[in-house]
Amino acid sequence: MGTTLLILGVALWAGAHLFKRLAPAQRTAMGEKGKGAVALALLGAIVLMVIGYRMADPVWLWVSPPWMTHVNNLLVFIAFYLFAVSALQTGLHQRIRHPQLSGFKAWAVAHLLVVGTLQGVILFGGLLAWAVVSVILINRANRDWTRPQDSAMWKEGVAIVGALFAMLVVGQIHGWLGPWPFGG
Structure with missing residues (x-):
């Protein structure tokens, strides 16, 4: 069920x-x-x-090695950073057309690496597939992409600090509701 x-x-x-x-x-x-x-x-x-x-x-398909937690955390940090890039319209936003969906894909891949259950594959693999299809459909509908204008360099620093803060807060909540995400 x-x-x-x-x-x-x-x-x-x-x-x-x-x-x-x-x-x-x-x-x-x-x-x-x-x-x-x-x-x-x-x-x-x-x-x-x-x-x-x-x-x-849980139907176990694989067990990730302990060091994979660090790869997961790096990808989750990148995901939060890409969401901040989108919100702040940083310089990186000029190079990445879909920073939020790219961040979502990084988050899904991160979780696929460490959650080796059938349920994890259904959840994170399904959400990854949705994000990939979304990018394809958006790009087909809007072939012309106007790059955002230049932005102040300080926004990059704010995006990094914001992503780190968000990751720590969400990580704490994740630990309260489920497994502790930072290893150890």
């Missing part, structure tokens, strides 16, 4: 996010109400993924 809920949650997450890209006329016709419907679908997806992941009995 847990695995089924997990699959439904990942599918609902992907469907809600891709709805705008796959059915733009229907999404436009929904107007502002559509935003609320998508938000509720995403909330439902998160609930299904959390409940499904926690309910499912």
Whole structure:
């Protein structure tokens, strides 16, 4: 039952996010109400993924070596940094067209490296697949990309500090709710 809920949650997450890209006329016709419907679908997806992941009995596919935790943490830091790059419109944003989706992909890969269960593959592999498909669909729909203008160098430092702070806070919460992410 847990695995089924997990699959439904990942599918609902992907469907809600891709709805705008796959059915733009229907999404436009929904107007502002559509935003609320998508938000509720995403909330439902998160609930299904959390409940499904926690309910499912782990089916181990591999066990990662202890040093892989450091690779995971580096990729998660990069993910947070890329989200900060997007929010602050730093200089790196001029080189990366989709920093948030790139960060999301880094986060998913990081977790695939250390969570060697079937449930981990369904959750993180499914979310990685969604992020890859999203980039492809966005790029097809908007072939012309206007690079953002130059930004102040100080924004890079703020992005790094912000990413580090976010990682520490989220890591602490992760440790309260699940496994301690920093090893040891």
